[in-house]
Amino acid sequence: xxxxxxxxxxxxxxxxxxxxxxxxxxxxxxxxxxxxxxxxxxxxxxxxxxxxxxxxxxxxxxxxxxxxxxxxxxxxxxxxx
Numbered sequence: 405x406x407x408x409x410x411x412x413x414x415x416x417x418x419x420x421x422x423x424x425x426x427x428x429x430x431x432x433x434x435x436x437x438x439x440x441x442x443x444x445x446x447x448x449x450x451x452x453x454x455x456x457x458x459x460x461x462x463x464x465x466x467x468x469x470x471x472x473x474x475x476x477x478x479x480x481x482x483x484x485x
Contacts (some may be wrong), residue, residue, distance in 0.1 A: 447476040455479065 459467040463474040464478045
């Protein structure tokens with residue numbers, strides 16, 4: 405019995421653009437990097453723009469006049485105080 409390793413096996417799957425990739429279908433990686441858990445990466449490793457966008461989503465007042473360090477402090481401050 406010999407096995408031909410050069411032949412391609414057909415599993416019925418075809419290259420179909422309407423079929424989402426594993427990432428698009430909810431695979432290992434989210435399609436939108438912004439959906440990653442915000443606590444997974446320290447604020448200090450994020451850009452000022454990323455911090456500003458997070459502050460905007462949380463409706464932190466005065467964010468447009470804050471620098472990176474001030475944004476970090478505002479994001480770490482409990483929202484109820």
